[in-house]
Amino acid sequence: VRLSQLAAESGTSIPTIKFYIREGLLPPGRVVSPRQAEYDDGHLARLRLVRALVDVGGLSLAAVREVLAAMAGPDGVDRAVGVAHGALSPKPAATGPFARAGEVVELLGWQVDQSSSEMAQLEAALAAAAQVGLPLEDERLRLYGTAAMTIAEHDVANVPTWQRDDPTAMVTSVVLGTVLYEPLLLALRRLAQSDAYQRRR
Amino acid sequence: VRLSQLAAESGTSIPTIKFYIREGLLPPGRVVSPRQAEYDDGHLARLRLVRALVDVGGLSLAAVREVLAAMAGPDGVDRAVGVAHGALSPKPAATGPFARAGEVVELLGWQVDQSSSEMAQLEAALAAAAQVGLPLEDERLRLYGTAAMTIAEHDVANVPTWQRDDPTAMVTSVVLGTVLYEPLLLALRRLAQSDAYQRRR
Numbered sequence: 001v002r003l004s005q006l007a008a009e010s011g012t013s014i015p016t017i018k019f020y021i022r023e024g025l026l027p028p029g030r031v032v033s034p035r036q037a038e039y040d041d042g043h044l045a046r047l048r049l050v051r052a053l054v055d056v057g058g059l060s061l062a063a064v065r066e067v068l069a070a071m072a073g074p075d076g077v078d079r080a081v082g083v084a085h086g087a088l089s090p091k092p093a094a095t096g097p098f099a100r101a102g103e104v105v106e107l108l109g110w111q112v113d114q115s116s117s118e119m120a121q122l123e124a125a126l127a128a129a130a131q132v133g134l135p136l137e138d139e140r141l142r143l144y145g146t147a148a149m150t151i152a153e154h155d156v157a158n159v160p161t162w163q164r165d166d167p168t169a170m171v172t173s174v175v176l177g178t179v180l181y182e183p184l185l186l187a188l189r190r191l192a193q194s195d196a197y198q199r200r201r
Numbered sequence: 202v203r204l205s206q207l208a209a210e211s212g213t214s215i216p217t218i219k220f221y222i223r224e225g226l227l228p229p230g231r232v233v234s235p236r237q238a239e240y241d242d243g244h245l246a247r248l249r250l251v252r253a254l255v256d257v258g259g260l261s262l263a264a265v266r267e268v269l270a271a272m273a274g275p276d277g278v279d280r281a282v283g284v285a286h287g288a289l290s291p292k293p294a295a296t297g298p299f300a301r302a303g304e305v306v307e308l309l310g311w312q313v314d315q316s317s318s319e320m321a322q323l324e325a326a327l328a329a330a331a332q333v334g335l336p337l338e339d340e341r342l343r344l345y346g347t348a349a350m351t352i353a354e355h356d357v358a359n360v361p362t363w364q365r366d367d368p369t370a371m372v373t374s375v376v377l378g379t380v381l382y383e384p385l386l387l388a389l390r391r392l393a394q395s396d397a398y399q400r401r402r
Contacts, residue, residue, distance in 0.1 A: 056333060078398065085391055101388075108389075110396040118395065122388035129381040132257060134374075135359075136385075143355050144382070145389055147348040152393035154344050156401060158336070173335075178391065180330040181345070184337075185390070186383055187302075187323035188309075188346055190286055192353035193375070194319065195311040197279065 003029065006039040010047045017047070025050050025064055042168075049172040053084065056179050063087035071167050080171045086117035088178060098123035100130075107138060108145040151185070204230065207240040211248045218248070226251050226265055243369075250373040254285065257380050264288035272368050281372045287318035289379060299324035301331075308339060309346040352386070 007014045020026040026046055029037030053059045053067060067087065071080040096115045101123040105112055112119070129136050155177055159170065208215045221227040227247055230238030254260045254268060268288065272281040297316045302324040306313055313320065330337050356378055360371065 052333065056329070078395075081395075081398070105392065110392060111399055112392050112395045116392075116395070118388055118391040121384065122392060125381065125384040125388050128257070129377075129385065132253065132377055132381065134377050134381050140355065140359070144352060144386055145393070147352050148386060148389035149393040149397070151345060151348050151390060152397045154341065155394065156397040158341070174394070176330075176333055176335050180326065180333070180335050182387055182390070183322065183326040184330065185345055185349060185386070187319055187326050188349035189352055189383070189386070190319040190379065191306065191311060191313050191317075191323060192346070192350040193356065194279075194282075194313045194317070196350070196353045196357040197282075198312055 001039050003037065003039065006043060006047070010044055010051070012047060012051060020047070020050055023061060023065075025061070025068065045166070045168040045172070049168050049175075052172050052176050052179075053087075057084070057088050057175055059084075059087050067171065071171060077167045077170050080167065081174050082113065082116055082118075084171060084175050085178065088175070096120065096123075100126045104141055104145075107141060108149075110145075110149075151181075155181070202240050204238065204240065207244060207248070211245055211252070213248060213252060221248070221251055224262060224266075226262070226269065246367070246369045246373070250369050250376075253373050253377050253380075254288075258285070258289050258376055260285075260288050268372065272372060278368045278371050281368065282375050283314065283317055283319075285372060285376050286379065289376070297321065297324075301327045305342055305346075308342060309350075311346075311350075352382075356382070 001009070003014060003017065006012075007017055010017075017026065021028050026043060029039045029043065032038050050064060053064045054061075059067070063083075067080050067084045070083040071077065073079055096119065098114065098119045101119045102114060104122065104126065105114075105119070126136065159173060202210070204215055204218065207213075208218055211218075218227065222229050227244060230240045230244065233239050251265060254265045255262075260268070264284075268281050268285045271284040272278065274280055297320065299315065299320045302320045303315060305323065305327065306315075306320070327337065360374060
């Protein structure tokens with residue numbers, strides 16, 4: 001399709017698309033005449049991913065470039081999701097090893113990258129709770145872990161089949177899911193708490 | 202106890218305690234001699250709440266004052282928890298009615314204050330997901346709702362008995378739980394996602 005049509009289909013202005021191409025976030029179109037280039041579904045999918053990272057995730061262009069580079073690398077989607085999760089979170093001060101987080105993950109029986117940004121996030125959350133003496137017994141950790149896994153398994157099982165082998169679509173939906181379902185989950189937990197308190201009285 | 206002992210037991214410096222008293226966040230001690238005042242367990246509990254709100258929740262002094270005023274009012278804990286939740290969240294642009302959030306809460310069968318800040322948060326999360334076309338079928342909402350309720354019921358059931366009739370202790374533990382367990386839950390969800398993806402392959 002032409003540039004104007006790509007703009008219409010993606011809801012992105014022509015100057016913004018040209019900016020992404022200049023910045024290397026979007027490959028240039030296939031030149032079909034001196035004044036015209038053709039764009040395909042790959043461009044549209046890539047454009048959706050860039051918009052998700054920039055507009056919804058609030059990532060810097062440098063961070064978007066890192067996600068795209070990770071997607072092109074040998075570990076593809078896994079590595080790109082990790083990089084995107086890292087960029088979506090405030091930078092943790094520590095770089096591991098994450099001793100307490102490691103224990104929790106072992107308690108839950110999960111196989112995860114021990115040095116990932118998610119582990120840093122878990123370690124920070126555990127340390128903050130311990131510092132103010134908030135109880136974190138194994139029973140509570142198992143309950144939270146089970147609830148988190150129920151949600152994660154549903155999310156992973158519901159990635160549409162056509163996205164499974166398409167790294168761009170996969171990373172887009174994981175990033176959108178992280179940024180958009182997290183506030184949803186927190187709002188529901190607070191509302192559930194209100195309901196549970198009222199029913200107790 | 203003396204001021205010095207209150208400082209030691211609460212881990213708060215004497216100047217900070219004096220500042221809280223001047224600002225009306227902490228009642229003055231009972232005067233026992235011209236140069237000496239006595240403080241009791243009520244002061245210690247109140248000090249813990251103020252520190253939780255300020256240090257952990259990052260609330261402004263004005264917001265802390267609102268939470269304390271709500272606690273003293275007729276609806277006590279419920280209202281104070283609502284005010285604290287509101288102060289802990291970025292201010293929502295809308296003020297209701299929250300139509301879509303209302304539908305979701307009805308779907309889940311929860312009894313909650315329809316105009317609360319939690320409802321505003323839910324409405325904003327639903328709108329953001331809808332805007333980028335992220336699927337939010339009833340099945341997914343029920344699954345998220347069930348997971349959130351499982352956690353909330355555990356949290357509510359595990360409030361120590363001695364706190365039940367002590368508004369200060371109750372609000373302290375709800376605020377700490379909100380601020381400290383939320384990052385924990387999000388970290389676990391991201392890790393669960395990593396584990397679920399890897400097991401799928």
